[in-house]
């Protein structure tokens with residue numbers, strides 16, 4: 001029982017919360033031992049209870065920043081794209097770049113040659129990023145390191161008075177989720193998880209339709225991240241320090257509850273009118289990664305440390321029920337040969353929509369799919385202003401405009417105009433919490449697990465964000481492409 005309990009504390013990150021020493025978790029051992037179950041539900045509830053919301057960050061408007069001074073941590077595969085996008089937005093000054101690996105930091109700086117940005121480089125040791133966060137002349141810290149580092153970096157940056165925009169996921173344990181919330185509220189600084197897939201045209205179009213009641217009451221939705229990354233994960237060079245493979249070999253559950261999930265929460269107004277109540281997570285066995293690791297290790301010493309890891313199962317499926325009685329299915333599969341899909345299906349009382357398999361579809365009132373011609377007409381009618389603005393900015397600047405650039409532009413535009421960001425800290429942590437919660441459910445034979453209320457009841461009255469009508473702001477320009 002003791003070992004089991006230790007495992008559970010480790011996986012949810014609750015081990016560091018003073019459980020053994022009493023405090024908010026006093027009585028845990030006797031209660032749970034008595035019932036012969038881990039009792040993490042009580043622990044999680046107690047932690048939620050002990051969190052006092054100092055300030056509601058939903059709809060928060062920070063003081064306007066004419067120029068947004070940026071420091072960026074993590075410049076591997078993902079980081080340089082953000083650096084490039086930010087460098088093209090008027091009103092951004094890239095002040096500092098940090099990566100553990102000097103060559104990555106230097107390569108990102110090279111991208112900025114001739115752009116007018118001249119960032120200081122921080123590199124060579126694993127704590128250099130702290131110096132970047134400590135600088136007085138930085139407003140926004142962008143984090144694109146491996147996700148298990150995000151929360152620590154975000155909390156440090158928030159505590160040094162910076163706004164934070166982090167790559168997905170924002171936090172990897174429940175403890176980290178609460179730490180990020182606490183730091184954002186105490187410092188009154190934005191902490192946004194950069195959910196870039198929310199800025200794709202199908203997602204923005206259907207979000208607008210959902211808000212105008214086109215689908216009726218949204219009852220159910222399905223999404224996921226289903227993308228075969230097995231070669232990448234076993235590549236010796238693709239990711240720094242084989243970090244993805246280590247995560248796949250040391251955790252369970254949906255370890256990337258992202259890309260196919262955020263839009264669902266946005267269309268369902270999760271954290272503003274509805275909330276996720278509980279989830280049940282079921283996971284297949286691992287049929288591929290363990291075997292692949294063993295095979296590789298038999299001829300290559302490099303893979304020996306990976307040969308005996310207990311890999312995440314191929315397919316994880318989590319079912320979530322919301323307070324309003326709606327249901328969500330979210331899936332992760334990074335190994336099978338299924339063609340890429342995010343699913344992206346919403347089912348309303350009147351109509352439904354589905355992005356995959358492509359082409360995207362919208363149903364008619366009788367239950368069939370509308371023709372592609374009718375789809376185009378609906379698109380014309382319901383395209384939200386944010387997408388129209390994107391087309392205009394792209395034309396004026398001669399730029400290709402995709403979801404990543406739109407997200408960066410919108411983030412900067414909101415900061416410059418003192419507007420609420422599209423995703424607040426409660427969105428970031430509640431979406432991320434599916435990772436440890438699904439892991440907890442899988443490890444408990446798929447028991448239902450409560451999703452904490454990170455808003456502390458404010459979800460009942462919090463207003464919508466993701467302001468796709470651009471009622472305010474929208475005046476940030478893009479530099480002309482040279």
Ligand SMILES: NC(=O)c1ccc[n+]([C@@H]2O[C@H](COP(=O)([O-])OP(=O)(O)OC[C@H]3O[C@@H](n4cnc5c(N)ncnc54)[C@H](O)[C@@H]3O)[C@@H](O)[C@H]2O)c1
Pocket residue numbers: 073074075076077078079098099100101104125126127128129144145146147148167168169194196238239240241243
């Ligand atoms: N939203 C998306 O579409 C998308 C796409 C790809 C990756 N991501 C996310 O971006 C993040 C980064 O992924 P990636 O593919 O770029 O990984 P990566 O391994 O290519 O890059 C991570 C970088 O972090 C650096 N790093 C590690 N420890 C550091 C430290 N202590 N200080 C400073 N730098 C440090 C590494 O040197 C490396 O360059 C992940 O969280 C991933 O989930 C998101």
